[in-house]
Amino acid sequence: MVIDDTIAAISTPIGAAGIGIIRLSGAKAVTIAEKIFRGKKKKLAETPTFSMSYGHIINGNGEIVDEVLVSVMRAPNSYTTEDVVEINCHGGVVAVRKVMGLVLKHGARTAEPGEFSKRAFLNGRIDLAQAESVIDLINAKTEKSFEVAVNQLTGVLSEKIKNLRRLLLELIAHIEAGIDFPDEDIEDINVSVIITTVREISGEVSRLIETSETGKVLREGIKTVIIGKPNVGKSSLLNALLREKRAIVTDVPGTTRDIIEEIVNIRGIPLKLVDTAGIRETEDFVEKIGVERSKEVFAGADLVLLMIDASTGLTDEDMGIIKLMKNKNYLVIINKTDLKMETDFSEIKNLVGEKDIVEMSLLTGEGLELLKDKIEKMVYAGKVFAQNEVMITNIRHKHSLERVMQSLEEAMKTIQHGMPVDCVAIDLKAAWEILGEITGETVNEDLVDQIFSQFCIGK
Numbered sequence: 001m002v003i004d005d006t007i008a009a010i011s012t013p014i015g016a017a018g019i020g021i022i023r024l025s026g027a028k029a030v031t032i033a034e035k036i037f038r039g040k041k042k043k044l045a046e047t048p049t050f051s052m053s054y055g056h057i058i059n060g061n062g063e064i065v066d067e068v069l070v071s072v073m074r075a076p077n078s079y080t081t082e083d084v085v086e087i088n089c090h091g092g093v094v095a096v097r098k099v100m101g102l103v104l105k106h107g108a109r110t111a112e113p114g115e116f117s118k119r120a121f122l123n124g125r126i127d128l129a130q131a132e133s134v135i136d137l138i139n140a141k142t143e144k145s146f147e148v149a150v151n152q153l154t155g156v157l158s159e160k161i162k163n164l165r166r167l168l169l170e171l172i173a174h175i176e177a178g179i180d181f182p183d184e185d186i187e188d189i190n191v192s193v194i195i196t197t198v199r200e201i202s203g204e205v206s207r208l209i210e211t212s213e214t215g216k217v218l219r220e221g222i223k224t225v226i227i228g229k230p231n232v233g234k235s236s237l238l239n240a241l242l243r244e245k246r247a248i249v250t251d252v253p254g255t256t257r258d259i260i261e262e263i264v265n266i267r268g269i270p271l272k273l274v275d276t277a278g279i280r281e282t283e284d285f286v287e288k289i290g291v292e293r294s295k296e297v298f299a300g301a302d303l304v305l306l307m308i309d310a311s312t313g314l315t316d317e318d319m320g321i322i323k324l325m326k327n328k329n330y331l332v333i334i335n336k337t338d339l340k341m342e343t344d345f346s347e348i349k350n351l352v353g354e355k356d357i358v359e360m361s362l363l364t365g366e367g368l369e370l371l372k373d374k375i376e377k378m379v380y381a382g383k384v385f386a387q388n389e390v391m392i393t394n395i396r397h398k399h400s401l402e403r404v405m406q407s408l409e410e411a412m413k414t415i416q417h418g419m420p421v422d423c424v425a426i427d428l429k430a431a432w433e434i435l436g437e438i439t440g441e442t443v444n445e446d447l448v449d450q451i452f453s454q455f456c457i458g459k
């Protein structure tokens with residue numbers, strides 16, 4: 001693939017802001033910027049790399065468009081490894097659009113989403129897993145998710161994958177040497193060496209796969225729905241976890257009519273928390289729509305928080321909702337424990353088990369920390385992860401690792417069936433190839449395009 005054009009994009013969000021940045025990358029980046037820039041001192045072409053120049057952007061009529069600072073980062077030490085120019089102009093809608101227009105007029109092309117990062121990958125500065133972590137960094141909702149993404153950007157996952165590929169390659173070479181020199185009688189050593197190494201590699205691959213459940217949650221968040229009868233305190237719970245009066249809370253049943261979704265941070269775990277309209281039979285047209293929508297979001301939830309009102313006891317409506325929850329990850333919250341309890345809730349405790357129940361009072365705040373504990377435990381599922389453990393956060397990586405596992409299992413079967421070792425080499429090569437998809441060493445162009453198209457413009 002030949003990259004010979006110069007791309008440009010507005011790299012900051014459009015809107016009122018202190019500064020807005022237009023970024024250019026490619027062989028003509030400096031030449032294009034030079035045509036529209038009038039500096040105080042040197043020409044851009046004469047400025048050293050990693051320097052900033054003060055001046056103005058000038059349009060075709062010689063009029064000043066904006067006052068700017070222009071930085072020049074020359075190849076190969078730049079984000080894309082090409083010449084990169086960043087024009088810092090005033091933020092806001094007008095200035096950045098005008099400057100962008102001029103840049104395009106003078107020969108740059110509008111960058112596609114993620115095209116800067118794609119160039120960094122195609123030019124070999126970062127591998128595919130690192131490039132993917134860039135988007136995770138931008139999208140991270142909690143510090144923990146950010147930490148995992150930073151880790152991946154530094155290349156820890158890539159290192160691990162490369163190491164496994166090296167081990168496989170050595171093993172394949174070992175086997176092929178045996179095949180090439182059949183008289184040397186190294187067959188016996190081969191089999192035991194192959195078995196140990198394949199086991200070692202499978203162990204590492206399966207450990208990586210094990211981290212993926214938690215990793216995926218850290219990257220994407222868990223879609224959590226608060227559900228229950230009207231007036232049990234669902235909106236109060238959303239507000240308490242968000243530490244903000246986001247949803248309207250009143251003592252009128254049926255207050256929430258629409259779906260309210262917010263990201264909350266529970267011990268570093270991003271929860272996409274959804275407050276719903278209380279579920280009940282209703283004749284009110286608007287509320288009816290709300291109830292139907294509640295049932296829909298419920299269907300797509302990763303975790304359901306079912307709220308029950310301590311002061312009214314368990315009702316038929318509650319039992320109806322509990323029946324809906326089969327096959328779901330859920331916790332039952334008995335709210336309003338500050339009020340006189342109607343029953344001891346033994347019925348529900350027998351039904352769902354104590355460990356999935358949290359007694360709570362949103363009035364006093366009791367039970368909130370316990371709820372967070374339980375959510376945390378659910379996500380980590382009893383697994384302990386070391387501080388800097390390499391985590392699989394990306395579903396694409398997980399799928400590749402699962403296919404690697406299959407190939408390694410095939411290899412083991414081939415050995416156990418006493419087949420010739422060169423048959424084993426075929427499975428090992430497959431595993432080696434698939435591992436390369438993660439770092440992008442063996443990957444096709446369509447997949448690369450698809451991955452980078454998920455990026456934002458200007459990155």
Ligand SMILES: Nc1nc2c(ncn2[C@@H]2O[C@H](COP(=O)(O)OP(=O)(O)OP(=O)(O)O)[C@@H](O)[C@H]2O)c(=O)[nH]1
Pocket residue numbers: 229230231232233234235236237248249250251252253254255256257276277278279335336337338339360361362363364
């Ligand atoms: N005593 C007491 N009152 C509570 C508690 N939690 C919520 N409330 C009150 O219960 C009423 C209903 O709370 P909401 O949070 O609006 O309930 P909801 O489930 O969102 O109600 P709908 O939107 O109508 O379905 C409000 O008056 C809250 O102040 C609690 O723990 N104890």
Ligand SMILES: [Mg+2]
Pocket residue numbers: 234235236247248249255256275276278
């Ligand atoms: Mg509500």
